[in-house]
Amino acid sequence: MGIDVGGTNVKMGIVDAETGRITSFYSHDTASWRSSGHFLQSLGDAIALKLAEFPNVKKVGIGVPGLINRSRTKLLEITAIPEINGADAVPDLKARFPEHDFFLENDANAAALGEYYFGEEKLPEDYIFVTLGTGVGGAAIIDKKVFKGGGGNAMEPGHVPSINGKVLERNIGKKELLEMANQMRAEYTGKTQLPADGTISTTGMVAAAGAGDDLALRIFDKMGTLLGEGLVSMVRILDITTILIGGGLSASFEYILPSLERSLNYWLTPYYLNTLSIKRATLANDAGLLGAASLCFE
Amino acid sequence: MGIDVGGTNVKMGIVDAETGRITSFYSHDTASWRSSGHFLQSLGDAIALKLAEFPNVKKVGIGVPGLINRSRTKLLEITAIPEINGADAVPDLKARFPEHDFFLENDANAAALGEYYFGEEKLPEDYIFVTLGTGVGGAAIIDKKVFKGGGGNAMEPGHVPSINGKVLERNIGKKELLEMANQMRAEYTGKTQLPADGTISTTGMVAAAGAGDDLALRIFDKMGTLLGEGLVSMVRILDITTILIGGGLSASFEYILPSLERSLNYWLTPYYLNTLSIKRATLANDAGLLGAASLCFE
Numbered sequence: 001m002g003i004d005v006g007g008t009n010v011k012m013g014i015v016d017a018e019t020g021r022i023t024s025f026y027s028h029d030t031a032s033w034r035s036s037g038h039f040l041q042s043l044g045d046a047i048a049l050k051l052a053e054f055p056n057v058k059k060v061g062i063g064v065p066g067l068i069n070r071s072r073t074k075l076l077e078i079t080a081i082p083e084i085n086g087a088d089a090v091p092d093l094k095a096r097f098p099e100h101d102f103f104l105e106n107d108a109n110a111a112a113l114g115e116y117y118f119g120e121e122k123l124p125e126d127y128i129f130v131t132l133g134t135g136v137g138g139a140a141i142i143d144k145k146v147f148k149g150g151g152g153n154a155m156e157p158g159h160v161p162s163i164n165g166k167v168l169e170r171n172i173g174k175k176e177l178l179e180m181a182n183q184m185r186a187e188y189t190g191k192t193q194l195p196a197d198g199t200i201s202t203t204g205m206v207a208a209a210g211a212g213d214d215l216a217l218r219i220f221d222k223m224g225t226l227l228g229e230g231l232v233s234m235v236r237i238l239d240i241t242t243i244l245i246g247g248g249l250s251a252s253f254e255y256i257l258p259s260l261e262r263s264l265n266y267w268l269t270p271y272y273l274n275t276l277s278i279k280r281a282t283l284a285n286d287a288g289l290l291g292a293a294s295l296c297f298e
Numbered sequence: 299m300g301i302d303v304g305g306t307n308v309k310m311g312i313v314d315a316e317t318g319r320i321t322s323f324y325s326h327d328t329a330s331w332r333s334s335g336h337f338l339q340s341l342g343d344a345i346a347l348k349l350a351e352f353p354n355v356k357k358v359g360i361g362v363p364g365l366i367n368r369s370r371t372k373l374l375e376i377t378a379i380p381e382i383n384g385a386d387a388v389p390d391l392k393a394r395f396p397e398h399d400f401f402l403e404n405d406a407n408a409a410a411l412g413e414y415y416f417g418e419e420k421l422p423e424d425y426i427f428v429t430l431g432t433g434v435g436g437a438a439i440i441d442k443k444v445f446k447g448g449g450g451n452a453m454e455p456g457h458v459p460s461i462n463g464k465v466l467e468r469n470i471g472k473k474e475l476l477e478m479a480n481q482m483r484a485e486y487t488g489k490t491q492l493p494a495d496g497t498i499s500t501t502g503m504v505a506a507a508g509a510g511d512d513l514a515l516r517i518f519d520k521m522g523t524l525l526g527e528g529l530v531s532m533v534r535i536l537d538i539t540t541i542l543i544g545g546g547l548s549a550s551f552e553y554i555l556p557s558l559e560r561s562l563n564y565w566l567t568p569y570y571l572n573t574l575s576i577k578r579a580t581l582a583n584d585a586g587l588l589g590a591a592s593l594c595f596e
Contacts, residue, residue, distance in 0.1 A: 126448030140535075142448055149537035150424030150440055151573075156534040161527050161565055233458040233531040237438075240448035267459055275449075 001050060002293030003043075003062045004107065006030060007080030010043065014054055015293035020118035022289060024050065030081065039084055044096055051097065061103045061295030062089070063110035063288055070152030072104045103295035106153070107288055109146040111281075112139035113298075114291030115244055120282040126240045128231070129281065130157050131247030136169040136227075140238055145298060147238070160230045168230040172223045174202060174249060181205060181219045188215050202249060209255040217255060224256030228263025235264070241272050246281030253280045299348060300591030301341075301360045302405065304328060305378030308341065312352055313591035318416035320587060322348065328379065337382055342394055349395065359401045359593030360387070361408035361586055368450030370402045401593035404451070405586055407444040409579075410437035411596075412589030413542055418580040424538045426529070427579065428455050429545030434467040434525075438536055443596060445536070458528045466528040470521050472500060472547060479503060479517045486513050500547060507553040515553060522554030526561025533562070539570050544579030551578040 002022075003012040010030055013022040026046065033042040051057060066078035073090040093102045105113070112129035130138040136158030140147040147154050158169030170176055181200045185192070192215035193208050194200050208216035231243060245253055257278065264276060283290055300320075301310040308328055311320040324344065331340040349355060364376035371388040391400045403411070410427035421439075428436040434456030438445040445452050456467030468474055479498045483490070490513035491506050492498050506514035529541060543551055555576065562574060581588055 140448075149535070150438075151537040151539070153569075154535060154537040156537075159534045159565075159567075160531040165564075167565070229459050234535055236454040236457045237452060237532055237535050238447045239450065239452040239454075266463075267457075267465065269457075271451075 001047075001054070001057050001060045001296075002289045002291070003047070003060065004110075004288030004292050005043070005062060005064045005078075005081070006107070006288065007065055010046070011289050012046065012050060013289055013293075014050070014057060015118075015290060017297075020286075020290055020293075022286065024053065025289075026050070034081060034083065037083075039081060040087055040089065040092065044093065047093070047097070051100065058099065059101045059103065059296035060093075060097075061105070061110065061292040063105055063107035063292040063295070064089075065107045067153055068104055068106060070148060072152075075104075101296075103298060105146060105292070105295050106139075107291070108137045109139040109155075110291035110295055111246065111283070111287040112141055112244070112291070113144075113146055114283055114287055114294040115246075115281055116141060116144060117294040117297055118283060118286075118290045121279065123244070124242050126238075127242035127244055128155075128157075128234050128238065128240050129244045129246065130227070130231070131281075132172070132227075132245065132249035132252075133174060133247040135173045136230075137247070140234070140240060142238070142240070155234075157230055157234060160233050162226055162230060168226065172226050177219070177223060177249070178202065180222065184219055184222075185215065190214055192216070202252070206251045206255070209252065220252050220255035221259040223252070224259030225263050227256065228260045229267070231260070232264060232267040235268060235272055235276075239272075241275040242277045242279070244279050244281045246283070246287065250280055299345075299352070299355050299358045299594075300587045300589070301345070301358065302408075302586030302590050303341070303360060303362045303376075303379070304405070304586065305363055308344075309587050310344065310348060311587055311591075312348070312355060313416075313588060315595075318584075318588055318591075320584065322351065323587075324348070332379060332381065335381075337379060338385055338387065338390065342391065345391070345395070349398065356397065357399045357401065357594035358391075358395075359403070359408065359590040361403055361405035361590040361593070362387075363405045365451055366402055366404060368446060370450075373402075399594075401596060403444060403590070403593050404437075405589070406435045407437040407453075408589035408593055409544065409581070409585040410439055410542070410589070411442075411444055412581055412585055412592040413544075413579055414439060414442060415592040415595055416581060416584075416588040419577065421542070422540050424536075425540035425542055426453075426455075426532050426536065426538050427542045427544065428525070428529070429579075430470070430525075430543065430547035430550075431472060431545040433471045434528075435545070438532070438538060440536070440538070453532075455528055455532060458531050460524055460528060466524065470524050475517070475521060475547070476500065478520065482517055482520075483513065488512055490514070500550070504549045504553070507550065518550050518553035519557040521550070522557030523561050525554060526558045527565065529558070530562060530565040533566060533570055533574075539573040540575045540577070542577050542579045544581070544585065548578055 011027045013025040067076040125144045138157040159167045162168040309325045311323040365374040436455040457465045460466040
C-alpha cells in the first residue's frame, strides 16, 4: 500500500508490486483532517479501513512533504502540516498495527525510488532525480536505495550555488524562470508569440517552443545551461551518470535538453560522459503514490 | 597493517588499533619495484615478510593513488603505476595469504577515514574531507564508511564548476593559485613582502600571511571564497556539515578560514549552519599509512 501525504490531498491505494497498477484508490483533502485537530488519528483510521479490506497487504509506504529523521521514523518539519512536526509516526502506527510494517520517506525521495520500480523504462541502480517546478527538488538513488547523506536530508539540487549570487532554484524555479522570460521578452526585438505584457506562462512557453518560437527556445536554452552546471556538481560528487528529470516543468524536457547536454559536455570528462544518460521521468501524476508504495521494497 | 602505495614510495607499518602508533615502519621506493616488472609480486613479498614477523596481524589495509572498482577488489586506473591497472589485487593477495583479509581503497578516501580513527580530535561519523595541494581532492565519510557514490568514485571536489568557466582546482590548485598570486602581485600597489618577479611560493605566502601581509591575506581570502562555494554544493548534496581540510596547502588554513566561513554563511541556511564545523586535518605525513590501516575497521 502506498500513501502520498500532500499539502492539498492525502492519496492512498493498493499497488500491485509487479505491474504498479493502483487499485482501491482513495483521496481525502488534507485541510479537513487538519482542522479536526487529529490529523494522524484520521490518517490512521483511513489506513485501518484499507488494511481491513485487504488482509494480504502487510507493508505500507508513506511519503511526506518535508524533513524526517535519519532513521525514517519521525516527522521533523512538514511545512504544509506543521502540527504533526515531532510525531513519532512509524512507532505510533506500528503500535496501532503491530502486524504491519511502515516505511516513511520524504515525498521527493519516494517519487525518485518509484521510478526505479514502476517507471516505464528500466533504470540502473544509481541515478539522480531532479524535479523542475515551483522549486528545483530532487533525490539520488544509490544501490536501489534512497541516498540519505549524512544528516538524512541529502540532495538539495535547488540550493547549489548558481549565477548572480543565487542558488539554482532562485534562477530557474518557476517564478524566477517566468521573471527571466518576461525580462528577455522585453529586450527581444525579433518575432515571437510570447506576450509582451508580462504574462508569459510556462505552458505558453512550452507551446511556443514546440512551434519553433526562437525566444521561447532561447529561454529554455538558458534554463538548461544553468541546470546543467548544477548537475555537474552532483555528478562529480556522487559519481552517478543517469539523470532523470521530472516535475511539472519537465514538460520542457526536449527544449532544455540540448543546452543541458552542452553544459555537461563542457564540464565533464569521458569517464562520466561515456555512460551519461538524461531521461525524462515517466510516472507523472502517480509518482507520489507509486513512490510511497515502492518504499515497501526496501 | 597499513600500506600506502604512492607514486614515489610504498610505505607500510603495523598500526596499533587503539593508539595509531606505527611500528616496524618500512618504506621502499616505487620505481625499483616498477622497473623489476613485477610490482605486485614485490609488494606481496614485502607483505609476506611483515606478516611472518607479526603473526597476530590478520588484516591489511591498502591505499592506492587512483581509481579502483566499486567492490574494492580491482585496480582500474593507477596513473603513477599504470602497469598494475586491471590487476585483481585483493583476490590475488587473498590467494597468496588465505588466512588474511585485505581492504583496498583509493588513498584520499583512506586518508579521510584515517582521520576518524586516528585523528587528534574526535570526529562525527559523517564528514567531508578536502585536500588542498597540487589539485583539490577529497572524500566523504558517511556512517564511518567511505562514501563510494554510484560508480564507486564519488567526491571529486576539485572538479565542481567554479568561476571563469573552470573547475575548482583549475582556480585554486597550487599552480593556479600561484598564477593568481603573481597576477594580483603585478596589480598591487601597496606594501607587501611577496616578490614581484613571478616567483611567489606557497610557503612564502603562508609566511607573509602570518606576518600580516595584506596582499598575501587577500590572496588567501580569494582562495577561501572559491573553496567555500565549492563546499556549499557538497554540503547541500550530502547533508554533511563537518568539513576537514588537509593536504599541503592546508598550512594556509587559518588564512582561508574567514572567507571560507563568510562564503558558507552566505549560501547556507541555519539547518546547516547550526552544526557547521570546519577543522584542519591532523594526521599530516602519516595520513596515508594510518588511513590504509583504518580500512581494517570497516
